Amino acid sequence: MQLHLYNTATRNKDAFESLTPGLVKVYCCGPTVYHFAHIGNLRTYVFEDLLRRTLEALGYNVNHVVNITDVGHLTSDADTGEDKMEKGARREGKSAWDIAEYYTQAFQKDWKALRLLEPTAWPRATAHIAEQIALIQELEKKDYTYTVPNDGIYFDTAKFPRYPDFAKLDIEGLQAGARVAVTEGKRNPTDFALWKFSPSDAQRQMEWDSPWGRGFPGWHVECSAMAMKLLGETLDIHCGGADHIRVHHTNEIAQSECATGKPFARFWLHGGWLLEAPDGDGKGGKMSKSAGEFVTLDVLVKQGYSPMDYRYFCLTAHYRNYLNFSHAGLDSARDSLRNLRKRTDPLIGKATPIRSDRGLEWRTKFLESVCDDLNFPQALGILNLALKDPDVLEGEKAGLIVEWDRLLGLGLTEAETSEAVELPDDLKSLLTERAEARKNKDWKRSDAIRDQFRDRGFVLKDNPDGSVSVN
């Protein structure tokens, strides 16, 4: 089936074909590990995982690279301000290297919890300084760079006439609206640093020798250098959050294409933002790490949600649209998933080949939705209808779920590991007492005991077979 993906470069849903038959090279912009990833960040990785799974379902091998940015991002685009890594280090009284390691592990823990497929490679910026230097030297050789004394090596965006095209930038409007102090010596407002000199009056924790002196790489060059090293000069797909379009990806394209003379990526996919819904006293708006307050996956887990609840929540909205995060919304997702599992759990292990016309029809419909720019919300609707369809045999339903869960990644084919509820001794004896009361049809006593359980946070359910479940 033909996959169509919305390509930011063309602003159109384009038919996807890989450059090399059977192999797709995907580069996804990863986290800057100076703090925890929030659930808005995570939404983008969920979308990228859906892309990966879709490509694999279509028979492609996917070479999937996700970088770890462990150096180099300053706090503003004006090439000024404090390095985020060093700031994080100071905040926590650790070294910048420790900070990077700590948050990388935290990030990868979230990654696994969300059932995101392991990428082919997790390159770290600090492990690819030589490649970055080489790329800058190539640009220097081709005369795209210039030096700003006591500052760094800059890319001259005026020498790349297509610079504004990708993000449809209005350069003049940019200039007019500029509220940011312009770096002294920059030729154009859009020029960006490729290499930053270490400050002469302060010792940086992360710095390297280079042909231009001691310093550290700019924060766009790492992606180009690592992507090209690991995947070649032209990628099939480059992904990231929508906030990368304007600056980061625009700059990646400029420096990569000027260095190689080839298109850097054929498809650019961008995930929409998670917004904080204005429920309660929340003000609403984009969730942002630098704004301070943010919700992490761990926070949700502490609130009683499972990572799969959040994954399902992401699945309910199209990846390119805004998604409003609210607890009401997450509750709804959690309940939906719970209800879904009630229907799919009894199907585990019962899959049979799908042969009936009806079964094949559902299979096709689901795949069509997914192939239409990853329309998972629609696919979920189809899944619900298929499960309810009385004309599809149980074994085929089970087979469809096995197949579809490889795309959804919700773990529907694995039994949930629910921990056995440990009952306090006094409640255990009450349970015995209630069984006795029920046998004697003492409903008043029986219900009173059930209420007692409820007050202690346990829900008693009398099953049709006479047994009692405690939750």
Place this chain on the structure above:
RNA sequence: GGCGACAUACCCAAGUGGUAAGGGAGAGCUCUGCAAAAGCUUCAUUCAGCGGUUCGAAUCCGCUUGUCGCCUCCA
């Protein structure tokens, strides 16, 4: 100030020219000592408002209103 995106039921949300998917919540019924669970049924003549194009519009165009984003960093 400039630029842009979005607006679908109580909530979330798909649908982008052919007559409103799906989920959650709610309601009713069946079942049950009662609950719970499960099953069945039900839930937008209508897509922010107003005009226009069209045989036909939630879908295209214009205006208005509202929300959000970008023009610092950000997934």
